[in-house]
Amino acid sequence: MNKIKIFDTTLRDGEQSPGVNLNFQEKMEIARQLEKYGVDIIEAGFPAASKGDFQSVREIANTIKGCSVTGLARAVKSDIDTAWEALKGSEEPRLHVFIATSPIHMAYKFNKKPEEIVEIAIEMVKYASKFFPVIQWSAEDASRSELPFLAHITEKVIKAGANVVNLPDTVGYTTPKEYGAMFSYLKENVPNIHKVDLSTHCHDDLGMAVANSLAAVENGATQIEGAINGIGERAGNAAIEEVAVALHTRKDFYQSYTNITLSETKRTSDLVSKLTGMAIPANKAVVGRNAFAHESGIHQDGFLKNRSTYEIISPELVGVQQKEVVLGKHSGRHAFRTHLMDLGFTLQDNQIDSLFEKFKDLADKKKDVTDDDLFSLVLQKTVNSDELYKLDSLQVQYGSHNIPTATITLTKNDGESVQEAATGSGSVEAIYNTLNRCIDSELKLLDYRLQSINGGPDALAEVFVKIEGNGVEASGRGLAYDVLESSAKAYLNAINRMIAIQEYRKETKQEVM
Numbered sequence: 001m002n003k004i005k006i007f008d009t010t011l012r013d014g015e016q017s018p019g020v021n022l023n024f025q026e027k028m029e030i031a032r033q034l035e036k037y038g039v040d041i042i043e044a045g046f047p048a049a050s051k052g053d054f055q056s057v058r059e060i061a062n063t064i065k066g067c068s069v070t071g072l073a074r075a076v077k078s079d080i081d082t083a084w085e086a087l088k089g090s091e092e093p094r095l096h097v098f099i100a101t102s103p104i105h106m107a108y109k110f111n112k113k114p115e116e117i118v119e120i121a122i123e124m125v126k127y128a129s130k131f132f133p134v135i136q137w138s139a140e141d142a143s144r145s146e147l148p149f150l151a152h153i154t155e156k157v158i159k160a161g162a163n164v165v166n167l168p169d170t171v172g173y174t175t176p177k178e179y180g181a182m183f184s185y186l187k188e189n190v191p192n193i194h195k196v197d198l199s200t201h202c203h204d205d206l207g208m209a210v211a212n213s214l215a216a217v218e219n220g221a222t223q224i225e226g227a228i229n230g231i232g233e234r235a236g237n238a239a240i241e242e243v244a245v246a247l248h249t250r251k252d253f254y255q256s257y258t259n260i261t262l263s264e265t266k267r268t269s270d271l272v273s274k275l276t277g278m279a280i281p282a283n284k285a286v287v288g289r290n291a292f293a294h295e296s297g298i299h300q301d302g303f304l305k306n307r308s309t310y311e312i313i314s315p316e317l318v319g320v321q322q323k324e325v326v327l328g329k330h331s332g333r334h335a336f337r338t339h340l341m342d343l344g345f346t347l348q349d350n351q352i353d354s355l356f357e358k359f360k361d362l363a364d365k366k367k368d369v370t371d372d373d374l375f376s377l378v379l380q381k382t383v384n385s386d387e388l389y390k391l392d393s394l395q396v397q398y399g400s401h402n403i404p405t406a407t408i409t410l411t412k413n414d415g416e417s418v419q420e421a422a423t424g425s426g427s428v429e430a431i432y433n434t435l436n437r438c439i440d441s442e443l444k445l446l447d448y449r450l451q452s453i454n455g456g457p458d459a460l461a462e463v464f465v466k467i468e469g470n471g472v473e474a475s476g477r478g479l480a481y482d483v484l485e486s487s488a489k490a491y492l493n494a495i496n497r498m499i500a501i502q503e504y505r506k507e508t509k510q511e512v513m
């Protein structure tokens, strides 16, 4: 059996998904969960891209001890220097340096000859090896590169000190047969190839990212890169949870294993979905709501006679469990604490106490409090600390022949209270106009998404918004029993985060973009 290393790029390529913007606390929360999930390498960001990215990579590198932490850099000395500054505190720092090798990229992006690209790649790998114990070199757009040139440059960078060679299908263009053949070609034509791990990095533009990654494994790849829930640039990356479950379920075929703790799959996927605001389609493989639901009679009949007739992955394998103890309004602190621990949260006593109060409020309104409810409740509390404004009260007047009007009272963290009222063409707009008035700013709503947690008449409403003001974009989430309240909370959460970003930029003297 061959070990396949899992390189997670949720926090780098995943965050390149249009509309996704994670703050520092959210990135840290995801990094901690990825460590628990058992990934071998976390790509925490692109340190030279911004001060915010630098800070997140540095904190993750200093905190996460269970796996290697890496950051991306262009083949540019200053990017490599910045990456080293961010990563030097990691127990296992590694650099991910890349340069494009396809004729299209070399000609149009760089306006350079192939031999010039080879020289830059060699020089940068040599330069990086002064600092980094492990260097991953990526041939961007490898799948559209000429194979003899790819073999030539690969041999040179290995000689210069690269320990991992990654061959991305940057634009999601390749097919399993073609991508597998590329790995075989390099194995046969690069004399020093045995010295490195060969890695895949596939995009899903034609829906083949996972299939292509697995085809590479069949042809000698020992590392797969991807993102949780398959998020990432354009159509996204190979979904890590799909790759891991496929390698496990078909180990008879792939003869491979990973370090992934499969029972943490659902929790990891939920966390990433909630923090990025990217909902998981019901029919998504492995983690979709319908992935384990059998709807039609013949399937149900077979399944009831023997699960193996229609089930190749058990829900328990990926952490989808039916709980025997159901939490409700009569549950006590012990059951609550145990339940949170079962869900994988490690919380201080004071955090449990304040969450317990919120849980009781919720249980008064809702018959059964589900794991999804608890999950959202804890996230709301743990990643949204230090808020400047808190929602004190909200009143909305709506009638089919009246103009909707909202009245809101906010409390600032210095105790000052702000009260305003405003109208809007709908109730949500009235709320948002009122909140704009409270903070005396004209904010623009860029995105608004509403979903129910679980469903049913007593479901919690979760709202995700994205706003823009003074050149700063921020997203926010709100959770409440009532749709209007969760809409207000999401907008206020985004306002608080926008203010935090502005403060941070002021402190670090970054330009407000």
Ligand SMILES: CC(=O)SCCNC(=O)CCNC(=O)[C@H](O)C(C)(C)COP(=O)(O)OP(=O)(O)OC[C@H]1O[C@@H](n2cnc3c(N)ncnc32)[C@H](O)[C@@H]1OP(=O)(O)O
Pocket (backbone or CB within 6 Å): 013, 016, 046, 048, 049, 050, 073, 074, 075, 076, 098, 099, 100, 109, 110, 140, 170, 233
């Ligand atoms: C395939 C991928 O996913 S690669 C990762 C993509 N991620 C990102 O780009 C996110 C973060 N990026 C950023 O914040 C910015 O693009 C920065 C900070 C990196 C650079 O910003 P700028 O200096 O303004 O450059 P800009 O983005 O406009 O153009 C990119 C420059 O990098 C060069 N470049 C691109 N890739 C590489 C590389 N691998 N090695 C060296 N130079 C490179 C381009 O040729 C261009 O150079 P030029 O200005 O001489 O023409």
Ligand SMILES: CC(C)C(=O)C(=O)O
Pocket (backbone or CB within 6 Å): 013, 072, 098, 138, 139, 140, 141, 166, 168, 169, 170, 171, 201, 203
């Ligand atoms: C930087 C590389 C690995 C990348 O993201 C790509 O080619 O898609």
